[in-house]
Amino acid sequence: MPTPELISIIACPACKGVLTALEEPPSLLCRHCGLKFPIRDGVPIMLTDEAERIS
Numbered sequence: 001m002p003t004p005e006l007i008s009i010i011a012c013p014a015c016k017g018v019l020t021a022l023e024e025p026p027s028l029l030c031r032h033c034g035l036k037f038p039i040r041d042g043v044p045i046m047l048t049d050e051a052e053r054i055s
Helices: 004-009
Strands: 019-022 027-030 035-040
Touching: 004 019
Parallel strands: none
Antiparallel strands: 019 027, 027 035
16 A cells, blocks of 8 residues: 555546545545546556546
8 A cells, every 4th residue: 555645645647636545445536536546566556547437
C-alpha cells in the first residue's frame, strides 16, 4: 500500500480530485468522478484505461 504521504500528493488523473485509499482490494478511489485505480504490488496504476468506474 502506498504511504499516506504519497497519497496526499497524487491526484486523480481524470479530474484532479482527491484520492482515498481502500484496503480490499488495494486501490485508490476518486469520489469526485467515481474512478477506482488498482494498486498492484504496492504500486498505484494511475491510468484511466485501467480504472474501474464506481457508481
